[in-house]
Amino acid sequence: MSDPLKVGVVISGRGSNLQALLDACNAAGFPADIVLVISNNPDVEGLRRAERAGVATETINHRDFDDRQSFERALTASMERAGAEIICHAGFMRIVTAEYLAHWHDRLINIHPSLLPAFPGLDTHQRALDAGVKLHGCTVHYVREEVDVGPIIGQAAVPVLDDDSEESLAARVLGAEHQLYPLCLKLVAEGRVKVEGDTATIKSAEGADSQILLSPAH
Numbered sequence: 001m002s003d004p005l006k007v008g009v010v011i012s013g014r015g016s017n018l019q020a021l022l023d024a025c026n027a028a029g030f031p032a033d034i035v036l037v038i039s040n041n042p043d044v045e046g047l048r049r050a051e052r053a054g055v056a057t058e059t060i061n062h063r064d065f066d067d068r069q070s071f072e073r074a075l076t077a078s079m080e081r082a083g084a085e086i087i088c089h090a091g092f093m094r095i096v097t098a099e100y101l102a103h104w105h106d107r108l109i110n111i112h113p114s115l116l117p118a119f120p121g122l123d124t125h126q127r128a129l130d131a132g133v134k135l136h137g138c139t140v141h142y143v144r145e146e147v148d149v150g151p152i153i154g155q156a157a158v159p160v161l162d163d164d165s166e167e168s169l170a171a172r173v174l175g176a177e178h179q180l181y182p183l184c185l186k187l188v189a190e191g192r193v194k195v196e197g198d199t200a201t202i203k204s205a206e207g208a209d210s211q212i213l214l215s216p217a218h
């Protein structure tokens with residue numbers, strides 16, 4: 001791994017998590033650099049965010065390919081040309097295949113809007129409201145074959161309030177996402193995340209292992 005770590009980000013749309021990563025990487029001394037942003041959808045806000053930050057972008061439209069593998073091979077080839085050492089999925093809304101996962105094994109991370117293993121999949125905020133949970137949040141994890149499963153790097157919790165709507169809860173979680181993703185990328189870039197089997201541990205600056213619990217103000 002180089003210093004700063006060269007990161008590729010894959011998006012599908014709005015790119016607010018990408019923005020949080022761009023802002024973090026722009027700060028002096030941050031141990032990672034975004035070398036390329038790829039979107040599978042053309043003309044999305046996330047691409048404009050990257051352009052504004054002066055970061056290279058590509059659209060690789062999955063609809064232009066016969067199957068998932070050829071789309072992913074194109075994506076991997078572009079990322080490698082750009083020198084990306086790890087990939088961050090940030091609101092990338094495609095299922096990926098075993099071949100792509102094997103290629104980027106332990107070099108591919110994702111953010112999911114729930115406290116995994118609760119609420120994998122879609123509609124996490126409405127499902128959290130329906131279940132009556134009092135804490136909800138987000139998770140950054142290494143990607144494995146099963147959807148929204150993989151060694152957890154960090155989680156951020158937010159309260160669920162009695163009068164929350166899906167929108168108000170989503171907004172609170174999104175604020176937490178924007179703090180959590182850069183923090184987790186920093187830990188990875190500093191080489192402080194150790195993956196063993198299904199779990200990841202974080203080496204603290206002092207050398208002890210600890211879990212990250214981030215509870216942003218609400």
Ligand code: GRF
Nearest residue numbers: 014015016017091111112113
């Ligand atoms: C985020 O909630 C992320 O957790 C989920 O998709 C959403 C993407 O939002 N995977 P944005 O594109 O980063 O604004």
